[in-house]
Amino acid sequence: MAFELPSLPYGYDALQPFISKETLEYHHDKHHKAYVEAANKLLTETALENKSLEDVIRTSHRDPKLTKLYDNAAQHWNHSEFWLCMKPPGHSHIPSDISKRLDADLGGLEKFKKDFVAQGVADFGSGWVWLIIDSGRLKILSTSNADNPPALGKTALLTCDVWEHAYYIDYRNDREKFLKAFVDNLINWEHVAALYDKATSQRRAA
Numbered sequence: 001m002a003f004e005l006p007s008l009p010y011g012y013d014a015l016q017p018f019i020s021k022e023t024l025e026y027h028h029d030k031h032h033k034a035y036v037e038a039a040n041k042l043l044t045e046t047a048l049e050n051k052s053l054e055d056v057i058r059t060s061h062r063d064p065k066l067t068k069l070y071d072n073a074a075q076h077w078n079h080s081e082f083w084l085c086m087k088p089p090g091h092s093h094i095p096s097d098i099s100k101r102l103d104a105d106l107g108g109l110e111k112f113k114k115d116f117v118a119q120g121v122a123d124f125g126s127g128w129v130w131l132i133i134d135s136g137r138l139k140i141l142s143t144s145n146a147d148n149p150p151a152l153g154k155t156a157l158l159t160c161d162v163w164e165h166a167y168y169i170d171y172r173n174d175r176e177k178f179l180k181a182f183v184d185n186l187i188n189w190e191h192v193a194a195l196y197d198k199a200t201s202q203r204r205a206a
């Protein structure tokens, strides 16, 4: 089964003024699309064609012969998740369960925002910043290039793309300003809460 480019869950202009229509058009229609097309082309040269995206990521991550497939499949997963992690400004409210977990594990919402931004700014080169759940606790994680929590056996709850193509049109080289706009205005907290509920119910069932 070939991978498919998902539609954005909002209009191209829905995240303005924090992410422009031009950025979303380039980021989704050019960059993400290119990862999907490259992954599909590379997939035909393997025995993984009938595997899920997550299985392809985990298998190719362990195989040095499949590095290009891993990079493109993981970037497809990362971008698909990134679109879902955002909501038009003013439309998301943090559910109390997640708010309490942030208090308990990361020192509260404002401390989380500060640390998430600092982690994203500190990363050298291209990559991603994540909120993950690991052994029942929330943690902030950063990864380089295409690396992601599923490849590392972790569960992602939130991500922000810190490749330059994510912010250069709107913020030029100011990654910190972009990250602050993301944590203050764009996070889809209902999506984070849904992923958290899923992860904790799976953990209880295990």
Ligand code: FE2
Binding pocket: 027, 031, 079, 161, 163, 165, 166
């Ligand atoms: Fe990107």
